[in-house]
Amino acid sequence: MSNVGALIGLIGSLVAVIFVITIIILSRYKRCPSDKILVVYGKIGRAKDGSERSAKCIHGGAAFIMPVFQNYEFLDLTPMSIEVNLNKALSKQNIRVDVPSRFTVAISTEPSVMTNAAERILGLSLKAIQEMAKDIIIGQMRLIIATMDIEELNTDRDKFLEAVSKNVESELKKIGLKLINVNVTDIEDESGYIVALGKEAAAKAINDAKKMVAERERDGEVGKAEAERERDIKIAEAKRDREIGIAEAEKEERIKMSEA
Numbered sequence: 209m210s211n212v213g214a215l216i217g218l219i220g221s222l223v224a225v226i227f228v229i230t231i232i233i234l235s236r237y238k239r240c241p242s243d244k245i246l247v248v249y250g251k252i253g254r255a256k257d258g259s260e261r262s263a264k265c266i267h268g269g270a271a272f273i274m275p276v277f278q279n280y281e282f283l284d285l286t287p288m289s290i291e292v293n294l295n296k297a298l299s300k301q302n303i304r305v306d307v308p309s310r311f312t313v314a315i316s317t318e319p320s321v322m323t324n325a326a327e328r329i330l331g332l333s334l335k336a337i338q339e340m341a342k343d344i345i346i347g348q349m350r351l352i353i354a355t356m357d358i359e360e361l362n363t364d365r366d367k368f369l370e371a372v373s374k375n376v377e378s379e380l381k382k383i384g385l386k387l388i389n390v391n392v393t394d395i396e397d398e399s400g401y402i403v404a405l406g407k408e409a410a411a412k413a414i415n416d417a418k419k420m421v422a423e424r425e426r427d428g429e430v431g432k433a434e435a436e437r438e439r440d441i442k443i444a445e446a447k448r449d450r451e452i453g454i455a456e457a458e459k460e461e462r463i464k465m466s467e468a
Contacts, residue, residue, distance in 0.1 A: 232275065236272055236273045236274070236275060237270060237271075237272050237273075238270060238271055238272075238273055238280055239269075239270040240266050240267060240268060240269055240270060240271075240282075241282075242267075242268055243284070243285050243286065244267075244282040244283060244284055244285060245265050245266070245267050245282065245283040245285065245315060245317065245322055245325070245326075246265070246266040246267070246269075246270075246271060246280060246282060247263050247264070247265055247266075247280060247281050247282070247283055247326045247330055248263065248264040248265075248266070248271055248273060248278055248279075248280050249262065249263040249264075249278065249279060249280070249281075249326070249330075250274075250277050250278035250279050251274065251277040251278055252264050252278070262323075262326070262327055263323065263326035263327065263330070265283075265319070265322035265323055265325075265326050267317045267322065281330055281331065283315050283322075283325055283326070283329075283330060283384075284315070285314055285315050285317070286314070287312050287313065287314040287388055288312070288313050288314060288334065288337065288338055288341070289310060289311075289312050290310065290311045290312075290313060290338050290341055290342050290345065291309075291310050292308075292309050292310065292311055292342055292345050292346060292349070293306075293308045293309075294306065294307040294308070294309065294346055294349050294350070296398070297349065297350045297353040297354075298350070298353070298354055299353055299354065299356060299357065299358055299361065299397075300354060300355060300356055300357050301357055301358055303358055303397050303398075304397060304398050305353060305358070305361065305395055305396065305397045305398075306395070306396045306397070306398075307349060307353070307392060307394075307395050308392075308393050308394055309349075309390065309391060309392040309393060310390075310391045310393070311341070311345055311376070311387065311389070311390055311391075312387075312388040312389040312390075313341055313380060313385045313386065313387055313388060314385065314386055314388055315329075315384055315385060315386075316381065316384060316385060316386035318381075318386070321381050321384055321385075321386065322384060323384075324381065324382060324383060324384040325383065325384020325385070326384070327384075328382075328383045328384055329383055329384055329385075337385075340383060341380060341383070341385055344376065344379045344380060344383070345376050347379075348372065348375040348376045348379055349372055349376075351375065352368065352371045352372050352375060355371075356368065356371075358397065361395050362395060365392065368392070369390055369392060372390060372392075373387060373390055376390075
């Protein structure tokens with residue numbers, strides 16, 4: 209009887225151990241939502257080049273987190289809007305400009321860039337990430353503006369935005385971010401040069417419009433004169449034909465009278 213009791217106790221202990229192990233395994237199996245990146249760090253293993261891996265990033269999957277040896281955190285993929293009010297950036301002509309703008313960025317899901325995010329911004333607050341990205345954006349915008357004339361900045365916004373996007377995107381990747389959108393709301397300068405360019409362009413547009421109106425009025429007068437000339441010619445031709453007809457009729461009448 210005692211042997212049966214001991215056996216039951218042993219079985220109960222084994223069941224309890226298995227239950228506890230199952231609970232631990234289930235609690236350490238982590239799924240990654242589609243709007244997040246699962247970062248596993250600790251004892252990860254080695255990369256292909258033989259170096260120690262600092263972290264493993266998973267997007268849209270799951271991983272088992274080894275107790276004691278590994279831990280995990282999530283990176284949020286929600287886009288971040290960053291207001292960048294760049295002031296007194298020096299242009300190619302040494303004219304300082306203000307460029308208020310807004311950038312939308314997010315953590316990248318590109319494999320190599322995700323690793324950068326795990327190494328450089330994991331654990332940082334949203335505000336800290338935004339400030340880090342803002343510093344990068346301001347630095348790259350200053351570099352681009354220094355290579356462009358005021359006229360280019362003012363009239364060729366596409367070229368400016370393309371250059372900014374290219375440079376900013378490249379630098380943001382180094383901290384694990386990607387650029388989603390750039391919106392430059394305005395470009396102003398402290399000397400009023402851009403305003404003067406705008407006034408000059410407006411004055412030219414007005415003058416061009418006046419010239420066009422004058423040319424059209426002149427063309428209208430010319431057309432009117434030509435129409436009147438054609439009308440007079442047709443009237444003269446009709447009068448001449450009538451007179452010729454009368455003369456021929458009179459001539460025929462005289463011939464008939466002389467024959468009679």
